[in-house]
Amino acid sequence: MKKIAVDAMGGDYAPKAIVEGVNQALATFSDIEIQLYGDESKIRQYLTRTDRVSIVHTDEKINSDDEPAKAIRQKKQSSMVLAARAVKEGRADAILSAGNTGALLAAGLFVVGRIKGIDRPGLLSTLPTIDGNGFDMLDLGANAENSANHLHQYAILGAFYAENVRGITKPRVGLLNNGTEDSKGDPLRKETYALLAADANLNFVGNVEARELLNGVADVIVADGFTGNAVLKTIEGTALSIMGQLKSAIENGGWKAKIGYLFLKDALRSMKKTLDYSDAGGAVLFGLNAPVVKAHGSSDAKSIFNTIQQIRTMLDSQVVQKSVEKFSIKED
Known part of the structure; x- marks a missing residue:
């Protein structure tokens, strides 16, 4: 089972578009499990699936105008940081967010971590x-x-x-x-x-x-x-x-x-x-220890579905693990 941590509060149309895209993905793919991070009461308004999906409640979120690195340091209980931490700790295989791009890049670098041998x-x-x-x-x-x-x-x-x-x-x-x-x-x-x-x-x-x-x-x-x-x-x-x-x-x-x-x-x-x-899905911060994928801030349910499909393909192909091996050999 592929476990994907989703920042449900990031994006212009969150959580509605995010959750509706998750509903579509769960109905289409039987081999994924979604962890939704954000305000539980708002998420449940749109969540129609009950199987292979869980909600991790938090009232804190990173806003589009927050200074990225500062937000990651100070908003440790935000939906984005909690989702990134789940990947770091092995409770999820990838993270998806349509929120603040700079903050997601910072979360990828400082929480998920870069592949040894990748400079930037x-x-x-x-x-x-x-x-x-x-x-x-x-x-x-x-x-x-x-x-x-x-x-x-x-x-x-x-x-x-x-x-x-x-x-x-x-x-x-x-x-x-x-x-x-x-x-x-x-x-x-x-x-x-x-x-x-x-x-x-x-x-x-x-x-x-x-x-x-x-x-x-x-x-x-x-x-x-x-x-x-x-x-x-x-x-x-x-x-x-x-x-x-x-x-x-x-x-x-x-x-x-x-x-x-x-x-x-x-x-x-x-x-x-x-x-x-x-x-085609979202933008991948490539060179990290796990897939960190940024959906467009104006993503609708279709875009979120396509981005989850993209992440599923990345996990299936083990492209991150292969790149880890590739650059580990180069380092040696």
Whole structure:
């Protein structure tokens, strides 16, 4: 049985969306057990399942505007910290939260703990591509600055994830840069390129430009945390803007636009689904001793369900244990 600790109070629509997603997951997967951390009276309003689910009551929670490290230190009875502690102590196998991102990163580092040999865990998410296959990208903001060695580790971790969780054989690894030539980039990108090219265990395909990301140019994209976070928000914002503009054009375009919509409705729905990153689950703080997964703050029940499914696959594939073994060998 896979035991997943869930911060029921984190996120814009908590606990309703969190618990409804848990209900769906429990109904779909018979091999998971959910531990819900938060206000019991509020959680029970939405909990329809009674089997393989438990509630650990606490009145304390970490708010979206709390200073991350300070919140972890001072709010030791918060739903997020209690869930992280359950993972640390072996009472749960993974933690899921849609709450304060910085606080979850801090809880992952200070409570769950990083893998020996990993200098700085990175935030990884699967982002959409036009062909529907998606790509994994890290770091997406766990670290403001990175060294070439950090980026090399991200390439290894990302390839591990793509192979074990997404089932991609010899995943193609690309380095996000301002040009495809091997001579392009600042000193960090040039040094990283040399490290990735020299690693025979990686299927390194070279530098990748941002404009090619959604075209499926690689299965794993490596970036420093600052750049990765900027790219993530650009992709999210562009997708939302495009769909918003299409909706506005249809609504304000008169009867011809509305008739055209009737013919294009299925195609537009397919386009929206292609751009919907929530289907892939949450962002993984990869490089820790257990899966620590951050769902989007605005997650609905569907997103929470998909994130639990993602965690289940991670536990099934033992991707964390395999990465622990990989970096332990490197340390030795």
